[in-house]
Amino acid sequence: MTYLYIALFSIVGAFARYAQSAAVQRLLGRGFPFATLSINVLGSFLMGFLFFVTLERVTVSPALRTGMLTGGLGAYTTFSTFSIETLNLLEGGEVAKAVAYMLLSVTLGVAAAMLGAYVARNLGVQR
Numbered sequence: 001m002t003y004l005y006i007a008l009f010s011i012v013g014a015f016a017r018y019a020q021s022a023a024v025q026r027l028l029g030r031g032f033p034f035a036t037l038s039i040n041v042l043g044s045f046l047m048g049f050l051f052f053v054t055l056e057r058v059t060v061s062p063a064l065r066t067g068m069l070t071g072g073l074g075a076y077t078t079f080s081t082f083s084i085e086t087l088n089l090l091e092g093g094e095v096a097k098a099v100a101y102m103l104l105s106v107t108l109g110v111a112a113a114m115l116g117a118y119v120a121r122n123l124g125v126q127r
Helices: 002-028 034-057 062-076 079-091 095-121
Strands: none
Touching (some): 002 034, 034 079
């Protein structure tokens, strides 16, 4: 059952990633990798939130939890894309953009995961 959940949530995560990427690029352009940045920050929030809400607040099967976290968020978040976009910025001579992108991605990603964990732990709902 775990593999089925991973497969199903992977489809949802991949579609969500594509849709968000297209929407952000339409809105903000392609001059800075805002699409990937927004996906990584939201994905970090969702990982922090879902990890703790399904561990401490809501009872879900281990298979469903693995499907959501590994399949869904694994397909949704984009670290490999982040890496290649950073490399492209560096090779294009845009060192300041590359450094800003790295710092923003790591800082906002960790902050979003912390916020997600905080929200999950303070929902006011107990098992």
